[in-house]
Amino acid sequence: MPAKARKAAAEPAPRNDREKSVDEIYERIYVAILEHRLHPGTKLGEERMAEIFGVSRARIREVLARLAHEQIVELFPQRGAYVAKPTTEQARDVFEARRLIEPAVLKRLIETITPDKVNRLRQHTELEADAHRRNDKRAVIRLSGEFHTLVAELAGNSALARSMRELCMLTCLTIFLYDAPTAQSCRNDEHERIVDAVAKKDRARAEKLMLDHLDHIEGSLKLDNSNGDADLEAIFK
Structure with missing residues (x-):
């Protein structure tokens, strides 16, 4: 050489x-x-x-x-x-933080809403609805979390978007650990109703729907044991 x-x-x-x-x-x-x-x-x-x-x-x-x-x-x-492995106290902290942050995210989104942003949100909820129809549970879980991060990204505040990404991941771990079945914890029409309110610039309704949505998810959690064993190669290959 x-x-x-x-x-x-x-x-x-x-x-x-x-x-x-x-x-x-x-x-x-x-x-x-x-x-x-x-x-x-x-x-x-x-x-x-x-x-x-x-x-x-x-x-x-x-x-x-x-x-x-x-x-x-x-x-x-x-x-x-x-x-x-979030503790129950950490789980409550995550939902408390989300109740404070997500109304602020919606406020900023509605203030800067455009037809393109509404279209992106609707396209995402269509993907969620399709995943529900196909009973693709992995896609349902992933898309449900990604909806909230998309809302934060479209709001245009990078710090809020970064915080929401972390909080959504911790929520995902909490749901897995404390077992909230997907079909009940994140109904496929809840995100659509939030998008409808955002499209109409109805801030009060959008915030109420979001808070009700978070209450519904947290209310479905229950203490459960988890198994820390997994085949890493099977997961990533």
């Missing part, structure tokens, strides 16, 4: 390539949790995860650190990383 080629091969990947890889792994884990394929309490072993994704353990540590910063993963010295 020519010296120039050897030098190029030895150079580290460009920073944006590294970030893309980290983002991709992060997103794969995020979606696996959102779809309830990755359970609360599951150990995310660095070596096993590195083998599955074909990257270094250092890169996996970077992903896990990011997830830990967002409280999606818990890191324990000498034990490793585990998918978070």
